Amino acid sequence: MKDFVAExxxxxxxxxxxxxxxxxxxxxxxxYIGFDPTADSLHIGNLVQIMTLVHFQRCGHKPIILVGGxxxxxxxxxxxxxxxxxxxxxxxNYNLQKVQKxxxxxxxFTGENAAEVVNNYDWFRELDFLSFIRDVGKHITVNYMMxxxxxxxxxxxxxSFTEFSYQLVQGYDFYWLWKNKNVKLQLGGSDQWGxxxxxxxxxxxxxxxxxxxITTPLITKADGSKFxxxxxGNIWLDPEKTSPYKFYQYWINAADEDVENxxxxxxxxxxxxxxDLIGEHRQAPHHRLLQRTLAEEITEVVHSRSELDxxxxxxxxxxxxxxxxxxxxxxxxxxxxxFEGVPQTEISKDQFTKTENVTDLLSExxxxxxxxxxxEARRMIKGGGVSVNxxxxxxxxxxxxxxxxxxxxxxxxxxxxxxxLLKVV
Numbered sequence: 001m002k003d004f005v006a007e008x009x010x011x012x013x014x015x016x017x018x019x020x021x022x023x024x025x026x027x028x029x030x031x032y033i034g035f036d037p038t039a040d041s042l043h044i045g046n047l048v049q050i051m052t053l054v055h056f057q058r059c060g061h062k063p064i065i066l067v068g069g070x071x072x073x074x075x076x077x078x079x080x081x082x083x084x085x086x087x088x089x090x091x092x093n094y095n096l097q098k099v100q101k102x103x104x105x106x107x108x109f110t111g112e113n114a115a116e117v118v119n120n121y122d123w124f125r126e127l128d129f130l131s132f133i134r135d136v137g138k139h140i141t142v143n144y145m146m147x148x149x150x151x152x153x154x155x156x157x158x159x160s161f162t163e164f165s166y167q168l169v170q171g172y173d174f175y176w177l178w179k180n181k182n183v184k185l186q187l188g189g190s191d192q193w194g195x196x197x198x199x200x201x202x203x204x205x206x207x208x209x210x211x212x213x214i215t216t217p218l219i220t221k222a223d224g225s226k227f228x229x230x231x232x233g234n235i236w237l238d239p240e241k242t243s244p245y246k247f248y249q250y251w252i253n254a255a256d257e258d259v260e261n262x263x264x265x266x267x268x269x270x271x272x273x274x275x276d277l278i279g280e281h282r283q284a285p286h287h288r289l290l291q292r293t294l295a296e297e298i299t300e301v302v303h304s305r306s307e308l309d310x311x312x313x314x315x316x317x318x319x320x321x322x323x324x325x326x327x328x329x330x331x332x333x334x335x336x337x338x339f340e341g342v343p344q345t346e347i348s349k350d351q352f353t354k355t356e357n358v359t360d361l362l363s364e365x366x367x368x369x370x371x372x373x374x375x376e377a378r379r380m381i382k383g384g385g386v387s388v389n390x391x392x393x394x395x396x397x398x399x400x401x402x403x404x405x406x407x408x409x410x411x412x413x414x415x416x417x418x419x420x421l422l423k424v425v
Contacts, residue, residue, distance in 0.1 A: 031185035041238035069121030174199025251295035
């Protein structure tokens, strides 16, 4: 059986661990991580915990994913400056189903140590308030709860009783899983340490049992910005929220100072393979070997091989050599994302069909957006510096007989880096 703690240690994925956990992990152990289904998709901020479960399972242990149908109705105050919106049962159940499908891409749900999904609403729905405060609340003192950072950090700005009680609710999850599923370990981010040890304390006091905790560090980026965020918000695992192209680009654009950390956490390659890749990358960082390796591996898992191929093709359109066929093969959403921010203009179908030559098209017909004059267009075309839909324009008199991309677009390019998107309406 592979050593789980050793595996996480070399990957830089351990922040805290309770004494005795290594001895517990010498035999097959069940552990859980909780995800509150407050959105209908996980995002890459959740990937650290997902990968923790992946490594746990690969080391021969049984991962349990708790999707918090009940705790999602309460809201965890950890790491938050204000109270989150609470969701209704129907929305939570919908989110839960979507989240489970995403987790199935990472974890094996068959075999001796098959992953299992549980919903804490299944045991909380039968538990009334008086029973909870009698059977659970009496075991944990207010002093103990007030000492937690997640509570202390919110006392000045205000903390509702709902949020204050969250650590008891999460602690009871651990107790219930320990008693009913033989779960001996809870995993989570370092901001969850206080909630997790409340669970181990409840197991000790109420159940006279032993349980353990391991937490992972929160990822920080070298430039101080938040990991998992782009200018447009979260990087989601759902392709409807973040396209495979944008997902791929997030990892491609990772800073060199960050990517050595990322590849240890998010890749399943061995220590030897990763050390070799890092060594090679340091010799020629401009080739972005680590970024490309990680982007390809993780995009294929989260999306698919075909979606990865499309993302690579789309990326090469701007940043490398590509063909007309590559350009024609990408969908409209990806096309518009690739050329987000480039100058765009619209022309009518009538103008498009009646324009005599490419010189007129790229000057007068497009209102000078590509070339301000016919003379400048002719000079650059003759010099071989103009293409349409990735086909070099051979002559200023070439006819306008290009096939429209997605039935409505033309991509003009002058020089190496100047693109223009023409929309035929």
